[in-house]
Amino acid sequence: MTTLTHRARRAESGRNPDRRPESEEEAAVDRDPNEEDPEDSKDIRLTLMEEVLLLGLKDKEGYTSFWNDCISSGLRGGILIELALRGRIRLEPLSVRKRRLLERKVLLKSDAPTGDVLLDETLRHIKATESAETVQTWIELLTGETWNPFKLQYQLRNVRERLAKALVEKGILTTEKQNFLLFDMTTHPVSNSTEKQRLVKKLQESMLERWVNDPHRMDRRTLALLVLAHSSDVLENVFSSLADDKYDVAMNRTKDLLDMDPEVEAAKAKGAEMIWAVLAAFNKS
Numbered sequence: 001m002t003t004l005t006h007r008a009r010r011a012e013s014g015r016n017p018d019r020r021p022e023s024e025e026e027a028a029v030d031r032d033p034n035e036e037d038p039e040d041s042k043d044i045r046l047t048l049m050e051e052v053l054l055l056g057l058k059d060k061e062g063y064t065s066f067w068n069d070c071i072s073s074g075l076r077g078g079i080l081i082e083l084a085l086r087g088r089i090r091l092e093p094l095s096v097r098k099r100r101l102l103e104r105k106v107l108l109k110s111d112a113p114t115g116d117v118l119l120d121e122t123l124r125h126i127k128a129t130e131s132a133e134t135v136q137t138w139i140e141l142l143t144g145e146t147w148n149p150f151k152l153q154y155q156l157r158n159v160r161e162r163l164a165k166a167l168v169e170k171g172i173l174t175t176e177k178q179n180f181l182l183f184d185m186t187t188h189p190v191s192n193s194t195e196k197q198r199l200v201k202k203l204q205e206s207m208l209e210r211w212v213n214d215p216h217r218m219d220r221r222t223l224a225l226l227v228l229a230h231s232s233d234v235l236e237n238v239f240s241s242l243a244d245d246k247y248d249v250a251m252n253r254t255k256d257l258l259d260m261d262p263e264v265e266a267a268k269a270k271g272a273e274m275i276w277a278v279l280a281a282f283n284k285s
Contacts, residue, residue, distance in 0.1 A: 046170070046199075047116060048078040051225055053163045054172065054196055056234040062176060062187030064160070064234075073285075074232025075159050076142040077278040079122050080106070080135060081224045084274035086114055088123055091273050092132070101266055101277040102284065105132035118162060125154045135274070136281040164188040172196070203229070203238045207250040215257060216269055224275045230258055231282040 046054070056064040056071050064071055083089045088111070091104045098104050111127050113120050122142065133141065140146055144155035167173040172195050173188040190196055206222050215223055229235040239250045258279070266276035 048082045048224055048228060049075050050163050050167055051199055052078055052228050052232050052234065053160060054167060054199060055229055055237050056232060057190060059190040062189035068233050070233040073139055073143050074228050076139045077231055078228045079118060080138060081274050081278055083119055083122065085220060089126060091277060101262055101280045102134055102136055105134055106138055107132060118156060121156060135277040139281055200238055204242065204250060207253045208246060211253060215265060220272055226254060227275055227279045
C-alpha cells in the first residue's frame with residue numbers, strides 16, 4: 001500500500017511482531033510487565049488509530065497531507081489490531097488448508113463493548129457478517145473499497161473526523177475553520193504538543209536508546225504503531241526531527257523490522273498474530 005518514504009538523505013523503515021491474546025484475561029497474563037512503557041500510566045490513553053492520526057496531522061494546519069492516500073486504510077488496519085489487543089477478535093487457528101496469515105479468517109471472540117465508537121461499530125459489522133472474512137478483506141470493506149454493493153454497509157464513514165473529535169475531547173487537538181479559496185474546511189490543529197512529542201519520542205527511543213533487536217521483546221503497541229505508521233505513510237514524521245546519523249540508524253532498523261517475514265514472525269509471536277497479519281495485508285497491496 002505504501003513503501004517507506006525517503007527523506008532527501010536516505011533510507012526506509014521497519015517491521016513488527018507479536019501475536020494474539022486468547023481472551024482479555026489471557027492477554028493480561030501473556031503481557032510481559034516489562035513491555036509496557038513505564039511512562040504510559042502518566043499519559044493520556046489513546047487508541048492506535050488516534051495515535052496514527054496524531055502522527056499524520058500537521059501541527060499548525062490541523063490536517064493530514066492532501067497527497068497521503070494510505071492513511072485511510074492504515075486507520076482501518078489499526079482498528080483490527082486494537083480489537084485484537086483488547087481480546088475482541090482473533091485469527092482462526094492454523095489448519096492444513098489455511099496456513100498463511102492472509103488465508104485465515106477474522107473470528108469474533110467477544111462482542112462486549114469497548115467504549116470506543118469506531119471499535120464497537122466494527123465489532124457489530126464483524127458479528128453481522130454471514131461468513132467470516134480475512135484481514136485484507138476487512139480492511140477493504142471498512143475502507144469502502146469493494147465492488148459488492150451489498151457490502152458497502154460495512155464501510156466506516158468519516159473516520160478521520162471522528163478520531164479528530166475524540167482527540168479534541170481529550171484536549172490534544174482543537175477545532176478551527178480554514179478557507180481554501182473555493183471551500184471552507186474544518187481543521188484540527190494540535191493544542192497539546194506535549195502529548196504528540198511524547199508519542200514521537202517513544203517511537204524514536206524504541207529504534208534508538210531502547211532498541212532490543214527482537215520484535216518479540218518489543219511492547220506490542222509500539223510494534224503495532226510502527227507497522228501502522230509505515231502503512232499509513234506517516235513514519236517519516238516520526239524520525240524527521242532526528243540528527244542525520246540517528247535518522248539513518250532509526251530508519252534502517254525500522255526497515256529491517258518491517259522487512260521481516262510476517263508468516264515466520266507470527267509463528268513465533270505470542271499474542272501478536274493480528275499485527276503481523278495487518279503488515280502482510282499491506283505488503284501485498
